[in-house]
Amino acid sequence: MAGDTTWTTPSTATDPEAACPIAPVVDIVFSRWTTPILWTLHTYGRQRFVELQRRITAITPKVLTQRLRQLERDGLVIRTYHPEVPPRVEYEISELGRSLAPLFAHLTQWASDNLPKVEQARRAYDTDPAH
Template sequence: MTADPMPIAPPGADPQLACPIAPVVDIVFSRWTTPVLWALHTYGRQRFVELERRITRITPKVLTQRLRQLERDGLVVRTYHPEVPPRVEYEISDLGRSLAPLFAHLADWAAANLPKVEQARDAYDAAD
């Protein structure tokens, strides 16, 4: 017999508090987190300006906030080089890199199912 992959919460439990993946979703799937992690995973160590160029619609303020949060969460490593002018580089940490299989599964799911989602939306919208 295999274990149920999704544990059942006790009756009356707050689903937001009982869901074991809610904290992960809050950390990893906040807006701009996945593009930042993807860019660092795909292209390796980068300076702020390089990330800003790769993620074209993010503002400098939001990129700064997101990088700080990812550093705080241990998903990104910030390296300061005391040169003239100073140089700062960002790279994905081992902890951040450990998310790669999750992102690969999500990419597979997206390729297989997003057309179905679009069809369901079209059918729903046509019924209105």
């Protein structure tokens, strides 16, 4: 973007991380189910597995388990095990996960401002006989 000082020029285009230094962040934060899980935990607070599954209806139990484990490993989610009968496990967003809130707010604003333009561009592209 011309004039945007937040973008930097990589030193080499052969190293994928040098070519796009935010790629590791995108892999962590924007994996298929990461954003809905973090959004749900941020919005509704601490929840049990079943509550998360009810709120994110399209996710399978297996995938939810995998994503929660990865998010816990990445430090974005805290898992609390309560040794009761029956055992109870709760998940909540960590401080590190909460630190993504401004990014999500910015993306929400971008979506509000620009998704209609994206849809318009798609319609124009799809109806252009040259494509």
